[in-house]
Amino acid sequence: MRSKLFVPGSRPELFPKALASEADALSFDLEDSVAPARKAEARLALRDFLLSGALSGSTKTIIVRINAPETPYFAEDILAMTQAGVHMLNLPKPRDTNDIRAASRAMAEAQEINGVTAPIGLLVNIETPYALRCSHELAAADPRVVGLQLGLGDLFEPLGIARRDVSAVRQAMFAVRMAAGEAGVFAYDAAFADIRDEAGFLAEAEQARQFGFIGKSCIHPRQIALANAAFRPGDEEIAHAQRVVEAARQADLQGVGAYVVDGKMVDAPFVRRAEALLATATRLGLLAPQDVTEARP
Template identity: 50%
Template sequence: MRSKLFVPCSRPEFFAKALAGDADALSFDLEDAVPEGDKAAARSRLVEWLRSDAVASSGKRMIVRINALDSPFFADDLAALAGIRVDCVNLPKASSPAAVRMVAVQMESAGIAADLLVNIETPRGISQAAGIAGAHPRVIGLQVGLNDLFASLGVDRRDLRHVQTALWSIRLAAGEAERFAFDGAWPDLADDDGFRAEAELARSLGYPGKSCIHPRQVTIANALFDTGEDVARARRLLAAAGEAGTRGHGAFLFEGAMADAPAVAAAREAVRRADGNEGTA
């Protein structure tokens, strides 16, 4: 999942355009993108769309960002998703493992057979991130929510030093629970360079993709997170490691550089991800 495009449920005219676009996944937003007075109508429009033949035949991953557990809209959001195609539920503002388990249990009771992607976007959430990631088998990963997190703390959103600190912390928490971490959205539509810089940072930290709020950002994300060349190199390294092993060598020269057990483990992980063994990442 290199790119995940947010689609506001207050703007149903965007639904078909998003489905026809290049994003690997679509995240239909019932939370921040929908005014309180339009929540019910937006929810109904989304359900109708997700029941359409167009969605049924699409290979894109369908994600729905519902409203937070402590909001007055949570219960209706979750109930509306029963019996329709939803590949993943995106839970915002998760604050504890217990809250995530509660949501997972309610999903099971409602018959919603979807994964959970959990947002880390509050100070408490980031302090509990590892526990949240491992709270329930339905949780496939953590999604970064820097806008809310930084705004609540008065942190400069454009300073990459601060971004790196947050991304690294959330990546470590996800890794501890053997889940993936997915990068959040860059809010400035006019600043492609800012989006690219943040995406490059996320990629360097092992994030598989980035959230987008415009199709132009999707193009950038798809190019940056295309791992084809990296995976090909990893397969070559594993083949070379096999040959070295037959000669009794633990370390060996590979394409001009020394490779050893950590390099082999990293290559094996890259191939595992590429072969689809890490959820949606």
């Protein structure tokens, strides 16, 4: 899920175009991009699209950003959007862990009503001071939570923090990544509003990847290729990971706990990272499954 394209729920003419894009994931939005007067219209249009069969055969990750728990749209959004083919609901502005659990309960009820048997996860937004401070508690609040998504605009703007301040961005990224790591879920990077600044988008995406985020949100199709490039494992990274995994296999056979690969000391944490990178490379078609050597016999 290197790239995730936002698609306004009130723009159904964009749905097929988004589905045909190079984005790994689509985030259909019922929240900020939809005016209050059009919430019901957008919900109905998106529900019809989800039920139309248009998603059949698609390999994209399908996400719907619903409205926040304190809004009058929350319950109806969950009931309408908990449909087959949807992989996650994106929960904005959670006020506490009770909001996470309430969303999960409502999703379970909606799955039963709608006859949905495949699991649907919760992607939780970290976009308020409370959410940043308590991000691990939010991530660990319910088994349905699969990831944390950073929202820098909502987080920074009300506090007067410059959105382009690299130090502030890095601190927020690091906090979210640590919380996600502790809870065992993924971390996903924020949107970048300046569509014309491709260098700025790419630099922020590369920073996010260095911090262990799995991808970046895109608000315009021109950002998709940038995100895909930033989160693509490089050829030398793949080759190094293969050497690490093979060295681990040999070390296991010899009963060795730590060893040297490419002049660097390697042990179990490095092996886990190498295995994860090779899994990503395989998923992206950069590596044939038979080219991946298992680290453990």
